[in-house]
Each structure stands twice: as structure tokens, then as C-alpha cells.
Amino acid sequence: MTDTPINLDSLRQRIDELDSEILRLISARAECAKQVAEVKTASDPGAVFYRPEREAQVLRRIMELNPGPLNSEEMARLFREIMSACLALEQPTKVAYLGPEGTFTQQAALKHFGASAVSMPMAAIDEVFREVEAGAVNYGVVPVENSTEGVVSHTLDSFMDSSIHICGEVVLRIHHHLLVADTTLRDKVSRIYSHPQSLAQCRKWLDAHYPRAERVPVSSNAEAAKMIKGEWHSAAIAGDMAAKLYGLEKIAEKIEDRPDNSTRFLIIGSQHVPMSGEDKTSIVVAMRNQPGALHDLLEPFHRHQIDLTRLETRPSRTGVWNYVFFIDFKGHVDEPRVAAVLEEVRLRASELKVLGSYPVGVL
Numbered sequence: 618m619t620d621t622p623i624n625l626d627s628l629r630q631r632i633d634e635l636d637s638e639i640l641r642l643i644s645a646r647a648e649c650a651k652q653v654a655e656v657k658t659a660s661d662p663g664a665v666f667y668r669p670e671r672e673a674q675v676l677r678r679i680m681e682l683n684p685g686p687l688n689s690e691e692m693a694r695l696f697r698e699i700m701s702a703c704l705a706l707e708q709p710t711k712v713a714y715l716g717p718e719g720t721f722t723q724q725a726a727l728k729h730f731g732a733s734a735v736s737m738p739m740a741a742i743d744e745v746f747r748e749v750e751a752g753a754v755n756y757g758v759v760p761v762e763n764s765t766e767g768v769v770s771h772t773l774d775s776f777m778d779s780s781i782h783i784c785g786e787v788v789l790r791i792h793h794h795l796l797v798a799d800t801t802l803r804d805k806v807s808r809i810y811s812h813p814q815s816l817a818q819c820r821k822w823l824d825a826h827y828p829r830a831e832r833v834p835v836s837s838n839a840e841a842a843k844m845i846k847g848e849w850h851s852a853a854i855a856g857d858m859a860a861k862l863y864g865l866e867k868i869a870e871k872i873e874d875r876p877d878n879s880t881r882f883l884i885i886g887s888q889h890v891p892m893s894g895e896d897k898t899s900i901v902v903a904m905r906n907q908p909g910a911l912h913d914l915l916e917p918f919h920r921h922q923i924d925l926t927r928l929e930t931r932p933s934r935t936g937v938w939n940y941v942f943f944i945d946f947k948g949h950v951d952e953p954r955v956a957a958v959l960e961e962v963r964l965r966a967s968e969l970k971v972l973g974s975y976p977v978g979v980l
């Protein structure tokens with residue numbers, strides 16, 4: 618205990634003063650963002666308002682400058698929302714995501730664009746691609762890989778027939794819960810619904826706790842959450858958003874087998890994103906099936922000391938003898954050394970498509 622008692626009234630008065638100052642500053646910031654919109658439209662009537670590289674720089678700077686006591690991620694999340702609201706003043710961003718409502722993909726969209734974006738659920742990954750291609754929305758959000766279960770092959774396949782670019786990435790820590798409705802008889806659960814990836818991510822937990830329950834794969838976690846309403850013997854595995862949306866109760870929390878379970882999502886759009894200072898590039902390359910093809914493909918990256926962050930092989934759908942590789946690496950196409958590597962790869966490959974350069978996920 619201190620000798621001088623803490624005066625609650627004076628602390629609250631101080632907080633009121635600070636809030637007034639924060640209010641004034643946020644309003645001044647929003648005014649600036651509005652002026653940015655005017656400058657952008659003046660130089661180009663069809664200007665793109667959302668600038669992924671600029672947003673990444675703003676968030677990184679805030680995290681660097683953050684003096685505490687709030688941790689940097691928390692602080693960046695607050696600034697994410699301020700930027701989201703400022704951008705909505707310029708133009709509300711329309712985002713399509715793999716639905717239905719309550720999926721982890723919606724959570725990823727919210728994390729990346731903030732709450733002021735208008736998000737629209739789509740029934741399938743190709744629909745997200747189609748909406749973006751048709752210009753019905755500004756961006757799309759699709760899952761691409763999970764740390765436990767690997768690649769979402771449907772997303773990679775969609776890039777093969779599309780002219781869509783990757784404009785960003787967002788990584789989400791995935792926590793699964795066992796959910797029941799108020800009608801569920803908890804000790805009689807004999808069926809558990811979830812997306813096949815989530816069932817796989819909780820395999821060991823299910824073996825230990827519900828070895829006899831039937832595991833029913835459905836199209837999404839949110840769909841699973843919806844299905845158990847009215848079924849007295851069923852439970853669902855899904856995340857917080859779905860639990861809240863469908864008013865379900867968690868009877869076991871964080872049941873994923875690996876505590877670091879996370880999913881990477883891609884932001885897709887039609888825009889070329891300039892350098893942010895810490896970027897990644899994704900390409901897809903087709904190689905003839907001949908000895909040493911993979912070595913030939915990777916050798917230039919090694920020589921130019923470019924860090925590969927992912928390499929994925931998919932069967933090509935155009936020729937029986939082609940391999941298709943999806944490669945992610947550190948760097949941006951506008952950097953000379955990256956341009957040089959891509960030139961060499963182009964000579965060795967039967968096809969090369971640059972899917973996009975984009976800021977490394979900040980949040």
C-alpha cells in the first residue's frame with residue numbers, strides 16, 4: 618500500500634482529458650485520409666484507395682515505436698481499426714470471403730481489413746475468385762495453407778486459370794472448440810460435425826475423448842455449428858466466431874492437437890502492390906519432366922541468395938508430362954535481384970506466372 622491513496626476521481630479526470638485529446642487526434646487523422654482521397658482522385662479518377670504496402674508500413678512503424686505498456690500486437694490492432702475507419706471515409710472496401718458467416722476466413726478478413734470493410738460470404742473458393750475477377754468486390758480472402766494439415770489445394774488450383782493477383786497475406790492462430798446447443802444432451806454426444814481440416818487438426822483429442830463418436834465432415838465449421846441446432850446427440854467443432862454467431866456453448870476449449878495451429882490466408886485482387894520494405898512474392902512455374910528439372914529451377918534462387926518460404930508441387934492439368942510448382946520467396950518483383958532470378962527461371966521453365974508481390978503479414 619502507498620502512503621498517498623490513489624485518487625480515483627483525479628485519475629478519471631485525467632483519462633477524460635486524454636480521451637478528448639485522442640478524439641481530436643483521430644479526427645485530424647481522418648481529415649488527412651479524406652484529403653489523401655481527394656489527391657488520389659485528382660491525379661487518377663479510377664484511383665485505388667486501399668494501399669496494402671502503405672498500411673503494412675504504418676502498422677510496422679507503430680509496432681516499432683510502441684513504448685508499452687500495451688503489447689505491440691494489441692497496439693497494431695487498435696491502429697488497424699483506426700485505418701479501417703479512415704479508409705472507409707475514402708471508400709468502403711468490399712471484400713468477398715469463403716463463407717458462410719462465422720468461418721475462420723471471415724475472421725481473417727476482419728483481422729486484415731478491420732471492421733469498417735464490408736465483407737460478403739461466398740459458398741466456394743472459386744466463387745471468391747469469380748467475384749474479384751468480375752469486379753463485384755475489391756478483394757477476396759481465401760485460405761491457402763494450414764500449419765498442421767498442409768496446403769488448401771483448391772486455392773492453388775484456382776490460380777492456374779485466373780488472372781487474379783495476390784495482394785497480401787494474413788496468418789491466423791486457429792483455436793477449435795467443441796460446441797453444443799442448448800438442446801444437446803452432453804453425455805450422449807454420438808456425432809461430431811466439422812470441416813475435414815478441423816477434424817484432422819483435432820484427431821488426437823477426439824480419439825482420446827470421443828473415440829466412439831461418428832465424425833461427420835461438412836463444408837465449413839460454421840456449417841457444422843449451424844447443423845447441430847435441434848440435433849440432441851450432436852456436437853460441432855468450430856471457432857469463436859461461429860460459437861458466438863449461432864449461440865453455442867463451448868464444452869471443451871482449444872482442442873486442436875498442436876498449440877501453434879495456424880492458417881495462412883491470401884488477399885486476392887487485381888492490383889500490383891508496390892514495395893513495402895518487407896515483401897514476399899508468389900509464382901507458379903511449369904517444368905518439363907526431365908532429370909534435374911527441380912534442381913534447375915531452384916539453383917538461381919540459391920545463387921542469388923533468395924529465401925524460399927514455400928515450395929508446393931501440383932499435378933499440371935494441361936500436359937501429362939508437366940510438373941507445376943508453387944513457390945513463395947522473400948523479396949519483391951521490383952527489386953533488381955528478384956527480376957534477375959525470374960528472368961533465369963523463365964528461360965528454364967515451360968511456363969512462369971507471377972501471382973504477386975505483397976507485404977509479409979504484419980498482424
Ligand SMILES: C=C(O[C@@H]1C=C(C(=O)O)C=C[C@H]1O)C(=O)O
Nearest residue numbers: 650653667668671672700703704
Ligand atoms: C490514407 C491513405 O489511404 C488508405 C488509408 C490509410 C491510413 O489510414 O493510414 C493507409 C493506406 C490506404 O489504405 C494513404 O494512401 O495514405
